[in-house]
Amino acid sequence: MRVPDSLFQARSMTALRKSRAAYLDAQEQALTGRRVSKPSEDPLAIGRARSFQDRKRRADNHERAGGFATSRLQVMDSAVGELENLMARAREIGIQALNDTLNASDRADLAGEVDELVAHMRALADTREGDKYIFSGLSSDVAPLDGTGAYQGSAEVQEIEVAPGVRVPLGITAADVFANPSANAYSALEGLATALRANDKAAMNTQTGEVINAGNLVSDMRAQIGAHQTSVDIAANVVSNNSLIAIENFEREVSADAFEAFSALSQAQSALTAAVEIAAQLPLPGLVGR
Amino acid sequence: MSINRILNIGHSGMVAASLGTAATSHNITNSSTEGYSRQRVAQKPRPIHHGGGLAISSPTRVQDSFVDRRLLSAISLEGEASARSDSLRSLDSMFADIGGAVGDALDNFESAIADLSNDPDSDAARQLVLTRTTQLAQSFNQASADLDAAQDDANGRIRLALGQLNEKLQTIGDLGRDIVSGSTIGEDVSTLMDQRDQLVREVAEYLPVTVLDQPHGAVSVLLAGSRSLVPVDGPVPQLLHDVDANGNTTILRQGSGAPEDITSLITSGKIAGYLSARDGAIADAQADLDQLAYDIATQYNAVHAAGQGRDGASRNLFEVLPAVVPPTGSAEALAISADVVGNPDGIAAALDGTLPSDNRNALALLDLAQTDIASGGTASASEAFSAMLADVGISIQSANTKADNATVIREQAQAMRDAISGVSTDEEMVALMQFQRAYQASLRVVETADAMLNELLNMRR
Numbered sequence: 001m002r003v004p005d006s007l008f009q010a011r012s013m014t015a016l017r018k019s020r021a022a023y024l025d026a027q028e029q030a031l032t033g034r035r036v037s038k039p040s041e042d043p044l045a046i047g048r049a050r051s052f053q054d055r056k057r058r059a060d061n062h063e064r065a066g067g068f069a070t071s072r073l074q075v076m077d078s079a080v081g082e083l084e085n086l087m088a089r090a091r092e093i094g095i096q097a098l099n100d101t102l103n104a105s106d107r108a109d110l111a112g113e114v115d116e117l118v119a120h121m122r123a124l125a126d127t128r129e130g131d132k133y134i135f136s137g138l139s140s141d142v143a144p145l146d147g148t149g150a151y152q153g154s155a156e157v158q159e160i161e162v163a164p165g166v167r168v169p170l171g172i173t174a175a176d177v178f179a180n181p182s183a184n185a186y187s188a189l190e191g192l193a194t195a196l197r198a199n200d201k202a203a204m205n206t207q208t209g210e211v212i213n214a215g216n217l218v219s220d221m222r223a224q225i226g227a228h229q230t231s232v233d234i235a236a237n238v239v240s241n242n243s244l245i246a247i248e249n250f251e252r253e254v255s256a257d258a259f260e261a262f263s264a265l266s267q268a269q270s271a272l273t274a275a276v277e278i279a280a281q282l283p284l285p286g287l288v289g290r
Numbered sequence: 291m292s293i294n295r296i297l298n299i300g301h302s303g304m305v306a307a308s309l310g311t312a313a314t315s316h317n318i319t320n321s322s323t324e325g326y327s328r329q330r331v332a333q334k335p336r337p338i339h340h341g342g343g344l345a346i347s348s349p350t351r352v353q354d355s356f357v358d359r360r361l362l363s364a365i366s367l368e369g370e371a372s373a374r375s376d377s378l379r380s381l382d383s384m385f386a387d388i389g390g391a392v393g394d395a396l397d398n399f400e401s402a403i404a405d406l407s408n409d410p411d412s413d414a415a416r417q418l419v420l421t422r423t424t425q426l427a428q429s430f431n432q433a434s435a436d437l438d439a440a441q442d443d444a445n446g447r448i449r450l451a452l453g454q455l456n457e458k459l460q461t462i463g464d465l466g467r468d469i470v471s472g473s474t475i476g477e478d479v480s481t482l483m484d485q486r487d488q489l490v491r492e493v494a495e496y497l498p499v500t501v502l503d504q505p506h507g508a509v510s511v512l513l514a515g516s517r518s519l520v521p522v523d524g525p526v527p528q529l530l531h532d533v534d535a536n537g538n539t540t541i542l543r544q545g546s547g548a549p550e551d552i553t554s555l556i557t558s559g560k561i562a563g564y565l566s567a568r569d570g571a572i573a574d575a576q577a578d579l580d581q582l583a584y585d586i587a588t589q590y591n592a593v594h595a596a597g598q599g600r601d602g603a604s605r606n607l608f609e610v611l612p613a614v615v616p617p618t619g620s621a622e623a624l625a626i627s628a629d630v631v632g633n634p635d636g637i638a639a640a641l642d643g644t645l646p647s648d649n650r651n652a653l654a655l656l657d658l659a660q661t662d663i664a665s666g667g668t669a670s671a672s673e674a675f676s677a678m679l680a681d682v683g684i685s686i687q688s689a690n691t692k693a694d695n696a697t698v699i700r701e702q703a704q705a706m707r708d709a710i711s712g713v714s715t716d717e718e719m720v721a722l723m724q725f726q727r728a729y730q731a732s733l734r735v736v737e738t739a740d741a742m743l744n745e746l747l748n749m750r751r
Contacts, residue, residue: 002714038683041687043686
């Protein structure tokens with residue numbers, strides 16, 4: 001084969017071009033730690049990476065939702081816990097009032113204490129997070145109980161998505177815990193106070209029973225709030241795992257292995273150096289050498 | 291045989307050696323001239339009874355027409371592949387960092403809806419939805435504008451190339467006439483032919499050309515084997531540009547008759563690469579983006595309008611896009627609805643706007659992120675965007691691979707051409723020494739004949 005001078009130049013130029021391009025790629029990977037960032041570098045990996053990034057973002061959204069739900073449920077649990085204590089005290093008052101040693105004046109004093117409990121109950125029902133009544137369901141701008149103790153919020157409770165496809169009610173309403181038709185805590189306390197003032201033992205007995213029933217319901221409702229919190233916690237674990245898996249998969253798709261990246265850089269550097277040296281050692285034409 | 295004949299034989303050798311040395315020197319001097327073909331002086335012995343010595347021809351180019359044609363084809367293919375690859379490079383940057391601005395905006399939009407569903411009565415969450423919706427629309431607008439710019443760039447490159455091509459084709463025609471007239475009167479036209487062939491190769495970089503050899507060293511140049519670009523005689527047709535219904539540049543050939551649209555005939559060369567990128571990957575990405583924008587606007591509007599703002603009114607989230615198939619221009623036109631701009635209360639998080647914590651419609655909007663609302667109901671918006679990214683990446687990667695392969699093929703074809711027509715200075719050095727020795731030997735012949743003549747003259751004294 002004839003080997004014209006131009007072939008030496010062309011081969012050297014090609015080798016230099018390829019070596020420089022390879023060095024640039026290797027340098028970028030070593031500098032950024034990314035194996036791919038542009039679609040053309042690995043189209044399928046970019047598509048998958050985008051999908052994992054999407055899952056990670058959704059996991060972040062669900063983590064924020066879980067945090068929001070936990071905050072609300074904790075406030076609610078605290079209020080209902082206080083209500084539980086309040087109902088226990090009311091039960092004690094009811095039982096104490098049935099004691100024959102007490103006279104009408106003593107029972108009137110107890111009625112005063114029950115009135116305070118009712119006022120405290122109203123304050124608990126009016127618990128707010130920010131400017132929102134948390135026991136009013138979706139009608140968070142209105143106090144849950146009216147002047148007579150009747151529920152005036154909405155029947156529906158806000159739900160929140162804490163994991164893909166998992167929605168948890170954001171607590172309960174005052175209709176469930178303060179003014180439940182089956183065991184109305186508010187009515188029971190008001191009834192007890194009335195019976196105490198009237199010094200009516202039969203009514204006291206009946207109302208104490210109502211207080212006990214309502215107290216039990218409050219405990220049940222508190223357990224329900226706890227169950228919601230458990231759902232949130234379970235979802236949080238799932239979401240946290242999903243997030244870690246998404247991060248791991250994303251990194252696997254786009255990140256460069258540090259050892260491989262620096263090895264590739266070293267190889268590319270050697271190849272480029274060799275190409276430059278070979279280009280510099282192109283044979284002198286015989287004419288020039290003579 | 292007369293002594294004069296011996297002198298003539300020696301003289302012919304000296305002339306041949308001089309011409310050979312001149313050709314060799316010419317080769318050495320042009321060894322790095324692009325497109326230069328080495329030249330050789332053909333020698334053949336003249337019969338003794340016809341005077342003897344050497345018969346020499348003018349220097350001729352050393353070339354192989356088959357190899358030259360193959361190089362032309364390889365240049366056209368490389369031109370096409372490299373132009374397509376260059377034109378698509380902007381798409382790579384547009385969607386870099388795992389999706390670019392559109393990907394980020396889509397993520398942020400869906401996250402804002404998620405935050406709204408957590409706290410539907412929050413002014414901040416509502417304002418964030420407005421901001422993210424605006425940003426989503428703007429990112430689609432910008433991506434669409436960038437794709438338009440990539441198409442405009444391809445159109446501009448085509449128009450620029452046509453201007454340069456007309457000049458080159460005209461020069462090829464002029465050189466052709468000079469070659470014919472020169473060769474007819476026996477002039478050395480090798481250099482003109484080299485210049486013409488180099489110009490043909492430069493044209494082949496942009497267009498698929500075929501070269502047909504004609505008498506007296508002339509050639510005719512055809513486009514795609516059928517349309518004359520440079521005739522042997524007559525005026526050189528002009529390449530013109532026009533604009534089609536989509537605003538894209540088309541290419542016309544203006545011969546003696548009416549202009550003919552030759553766009554579809556251009557299947558290789560850089561112009562084919564620009565056309566391929568413009569009408570292929572860039573147009574596909576634009577169509578995908580338009581479809582995604584249309585699907586997002588339509589589907590989110592349907593759900594948003596089913597809910598209520600704080601004032602109990604129902605509104606669209608995006609401006610309604612024209613229901614045309616395909617939804618061309620949707621990405622450019624995507625915009626937040628004027629009904630909700632600057633009106634956070636207009637965001638329909640609720641089914642019943644009078645209930646401040648009603649997030650039921652926000653949850654329905656959140657569901658859309660996971661619902662197959664795009665690609666004809668087969669993918670979510672995010673999945674459709676991921677698929678689009680992969681498609682764009684595959685197109686660019688394929689173009690880059692083809693460009694690399696085409697360069698290798700062109701380099702091989704160039705090496706084959708250079709192996710025949712290129713200058714080897716080592717060879718020329720040997721030839722130079724040969725011609726030098728031949729000249730010395732021929733001079734000795736003349737000296738010998740001269741000595742013989744002197745001897746003869748001395749005999750008479």
